[in-house]
Each structure stands twice: as C-alpha cells, then as structure tokens.
Amino acid sequence: MPKGCKTYYEQEVERIFAHAQLAQKPYLQLRRSKQFMQTNYPKKISITQIAEAAFLSSSHYIRMFKQVYGITPRQYLRDLRISKAKQLLQDGSSATRACFEVGYESLTMFSTAFKRATGVSPKKYQKMNLRNLE
Template identity: 30%
Template sequence: MSLVDTTYKQIEKAIKYIDENFKSHPSIDEIAKYSGMSKYHFIRVFKEYVGLTPKQFLHSITLNYAKEHIKESKSILDSSLDIGLSSTSRLHELFVNLIGVTPKEWKEKGRDVKITYGFGKTPFGNALIGFTSKGVCYLGFYDNNKEDVFQRFNELWENANLVFNQKLAYEYLENIFIKNRKYPLFVKGTNLQINVWKALINIPNGEITTYSDIANILDKPKSVRAIANAIGKNHIGYLIPCHRVISKSGAISGYRWGIERKESLLAFEALKKDKEDE
C-alpha cells in the first residue's frame, strides 16, 4: 500500500472515530493517537484531505447533531446536557433575540422609528452602526465610501427618525468588537430573509457553511439562489454572520463589504476558535 493510500486510511479512521465519539468531545491528541499519527502531522494532513481542521470538523459534527436533536428536545438544557455541554451558553447563538419590524413599520418604511447612528473603527475597518430601543438595526463596513454606506442605511430606513450620536456609536462598536457584548437585533426584511438570517446566527463562531446547507436547514433545497439573495440582503454585518457562508466549491465569494474583509473575518474567527479550544 502506498503512502498516500495509508494516509487516506488513517484519515478515514479518524473521521469514523469522530463520528462515533463526538459527544464525549475527544481531544486532538486522542484522535491522532487512534489514527496512528503524531498530533501535528495529523492536523496538517487532515486539513489537506478534508478541507477543515480537526477542530472545525468536530464542531461541525456537534452542531449538526444539535440541530436535529433540538427539534425533539423538551428544553434547550436537555439538548445541552445530552450533547455533553456544561451549560446552555455554547448554544446561545442559536437563540439570539432577533426581532423583525411590524407590518406597519414595514409598510411605512420605519416611520416614527427612532434610530441613533454614528461611525467608528473596528478591527475589520470603518463601520456605520445604527441602533434603536429594540436593538442594533444596521452595521455596515466601509473603506473610503462613507457616503455610500450611509446612503444604503438611509434607504433601508427611509422614513425613520435618524439621530446622529458619535459617542454612543463608539460605545456600541467597542462593546461589540472588543468586549464581545451581545445585543438584540432589529431587522427589516421579508419572512424568507428573516428566516435565513436566523439560520445564519446558527453558525458558530469559527465555523463555515454553504448556501445549499442553509437552504437544506430551511427545508428549501431547491431555493439556493433565493437563499443566497436573502443572505446578500443582510444589513447587520458581523452580528448576523453572513461572512461564514461560502460556495459549495469552497470559494469565498459574495460579500457585500468586500471579499478581503470576508477572508479577514474568517481567518480571525478560526484563529480565535483554535486558541479557545487548545
């Protein structure tokens, strides 16, 4: 048997082991040892063959199980304990408070909705943020096109009462990007768009998925194009993580705030996730 065939058999053995033991959260050392490889050699060749790091693959398996099990569970706590988590905190992103506008607010394009907004810097470039008493309603990145991002924001909330407050905008951006504070999200979209955005919040930090996967999650396997369009309409960048969706081929494309920024977000999250899991 050639070296290539031997390596493939080892990776195949590792995947089977992860599939059968993910609920006990095996360490990379355990999986590597079971596969007959050193830890660092295993991490390298696993990524080459599978396209994901062992950590990413393990987390993906756990999430997929959670999605299925939670449909039948009586409570989120039951799901957390059965998956082997110590609390519900690791699943909290599945249930971020995302609120849609009322039919009246939709029809009147946000009339009488007070939105405070401002500009500021983030680790991923400049951003415009808008927020209401119900939650963050806009977060868009920009480079030198400050007027363009404001125009998109203004068109979305055409009849809202916009109030500029630079100090509060700085505070919100610092809380989100530096202090990792969670805010409710206040969105304006069709029923399909809102359901898609809720599905995006399902994607854990440091993980990726595909447009077709999102379509399957929503039981709309033939509506991949419509799903992709809905993802492209997301107006709350980063917090609704549309950057975690890639094409089935693995290509990183289709990000309204720039492909390079999408790559930076994914690289940052993957590195952060790896450090958390070490």
C-alpha cells in the same frame, strides 16, 4: 455497468487522492479518525485522542486532515456536534439537553458555537424548525 464507468463516490475518492497526493494508508488513517469522532462526539475528546485514533502525531494529523478535508479536525467535530444538536432541537429537545447530549459542557459555549454556525440561537432555530411530532 460498462467497464470504465465509475460511481460518483469512486470519482471523488480519486480526486481527493490526486489533490492531496496521499498514499492509501494515511487516507485510511484519516477516515478512521473521522469515524472515531462520529462515535465519540458526545464525550469530551481532545485532538490528541483523535490523532491517536489515526495513529499519527497531533500536528501531522491536523495538517493532513486540513489538506484532505479543507477544515481542521476541531471544525469538523464542531460541525458534527452542531448537526446532531439541530436534529435534537427539531425533535423537541430543550437547548440544555441538546447541549449536553452533543458533548458541550456549558450552555453558554454551546449557544455561542451554535449561533456562529447557524446564525441563530438554539431556541430560535428550534422555533423555526420544530418537527410536528403528532
């Protein structure tokens, strides 16, 4: 690759650094917190626990996360859970099973969050997107 050519990923990282005006350490702390959420999304986790994974106070962490990613950590966790639930529903899991596997404690809360995020209920989403398992 010619000197000076950067991958899309490298350009995006530089754009985020420039836009957020963060030093490398805080950015790495935010990435650590995202990894924590990706690993622990099925469990009941609090913002305090996520902020602790980044070695930051909760209020500072939430502010930094939103500045860099444009959404709050809670929204990111919800979107992550909904994305995983979509995969489970497409693979034929029941809405109840998907609900508990992605970390929701109540089917009602899950259904409400799912409908807000996708515009349809989990059952309707599954009917529209069920993968052929044959």
